[in-house]
Amino acid sequence: MSRGKRAVPATIADPAAAANKRVEEAVAEKRKRSQRPFPAAPFEETLEFARAIYTFGSGQPVRRLSIFDHLQKSPESGPSRQLIVNANKYGLIEGSYAAEHLKVTADGLKAIDADIQPREQTKARAKLAIDSIPPFAALYGRFVSNKLPARAALIDAAKEVGVPDGMHEECVDTFIVNLRFIGLLQTLSGAERIVTVDHLLDSLPSTQGTARKSVNETGRGIQTEREISRSEGRSHAVITTEHAHFDTTCFYVTPIGEDGSEQRQHADLFLGSLVEPALEQFSLTVVRADMIDKPGTITRQIIEYLLRSRLVIADLSFHNPNVFYELALRHAIRLPVVQLVRASDRIPFDLNQIRTVRIDTSGIHAFVPKIDTYRSEIASQVRRALEDPDAVDNPITTYYPGMRVHIDGAPPHG
Structure with a gap:
């Protein structure tokens, strides 16, 4: 009986053709994913970009390259292009990411001009x-x-x-x-x-002369969350670094305090009511410092989570020095961070330029009705951070854009 040649799969017979096919499929999938019927950022964030164009050009069209140089961003980067795409989708500006000039639209001018009624x-x-x-x-x-x-x-x-x-x-x-x-x-x-x-x-x-506050600034009191019902009976799984999968981990940096303290009540409330529910859709496991297994040096484990977790959420409430120290470490390695804070707390100057989710904890009647909204705000910021982890915006990336930190033994992020 004669032996015929076995058919060789195309992926083996022609590696170049197979590679080209994978590239084409990847491009097709990327195009499919990118066709959002809505902008890929909230309106407020995009409005700030339109305002920057208007201010920089004193109301006149501006050169695309010049405005991004002014903003200290690369005009050809993915985040910069997405800014322009979003502003166009919202009808705030005219001019694509390939245009020489960008201009605020008539409606965009009404939306940003402080002199408009x-x-x-x-x-x-x-x-x-x-x-x-x-x-x-x-x-x-x-x-x-x-x-x-x-x-x-x-x-x-x-x-x-x-x-x-x-x-x-x-x-x-x-x-x-x-x-x-x-x-x-x-x-x-x-x-x-x-x-x-x-x-x-x-x-x-x-009229413009009447003093007012924006709707999302009203109702911010100076009381603390002692007035909020305490979340009781919470139990967290103990996490060890050996079992942690950092690529699916969000490390929650927050003031914790002793059992029964105001800070512990705050940390439990935010974790259980806001952070964990907001992150469910991203399949991220939230880890807080007191959930880390005790053996070993706790500080070393915290640093490992800061340096290796896919995401960090930092709660700036109470102006806790440990939180700011840990946030600075995360900033230095240029990995994604989302900031939260009580509405009654002032954000330090160096951080108040970074988008922060402000949460009104002045009383149970102010907090509870807005829980779903706060979750959506957190989820929106998390999504932006995870979609483009290289587009990290913090004081270090702003003033030292070329700075990079190499961590021996840590796997590359990506």
Whole structure:
């Protein structure tokens, strides 16, 4: 019986063709993922970019290269291009990431100009942040004048309005963050409610001369979370560095304090009510210093988590010196960080330029109705940090962009 040649798989017979096919599939998948029907950042963050363009150019078009040089960012980097894409999607600017000049639109000018009457500015922001984005407009139209629905209901609604698979969580988070920034999400009758634009406008002065605070600054008290119901009965699994998988770990840096102390109540409340629920969608395990196994040098283990965890969330409440020390270590190695703070705490100058989720703990009635909103704000910041871990923004990366720290024995991050 003659022996015929066995068919050789294409991946073995032609490695170059197989490699090209993998590249094509990767490009196709990347294009598929990048086609969001909504901007890839909250409106407030994108608004700051439009304001920078307006201020830098005194209202005139600016050269794209010049504005990014002014912002100390590379004009060709992925985050810089995404800034321009987001600003275009929101209708804040004209000019693509390949354009020579960028210009703030007429509506964008209304949204950022400090001399615009409050009602006109709010109408412009609502138009750009909600009405001009089809999925957000659809969700708003469905739930306006009602309590903020459960997260699962919002996700189901996002599916029904055509948001692609894999983007529902992000869509809901960005939608909620935008509502809150504009003022369309308000605490009424003990619950967060999505209000009409007319209702919001009626609460604003008609002229610029009337003193006011933005909606998301109101209600910030100076009381502590002693007034908040204590989270009792929490039990955490003990984590050892031998069992830790750092690529799926979020290290939560927070003041802890002794059992029963105000700081411990605060740390437990934020961990159980905000941080852990916000990170569920990212499949990250949250580890806090007191959850680390006791054998060994605890300080060494903390440093290892700071240097190797995929994400760090730092709670700046109480101005705890250990938190700032640990945050500085994380900044030095240029890895992703998300900052939280009580609304009653002042953020030190060096850190107040970094986006921070401010949480009102002035009382149970201020905190509880906004829990879902705070979770979405945290999730939104986490998503941005994880999607582009190289785009870390902190004082070290700003003033020493070429600085790199090499850690012997630590695996590369990526």
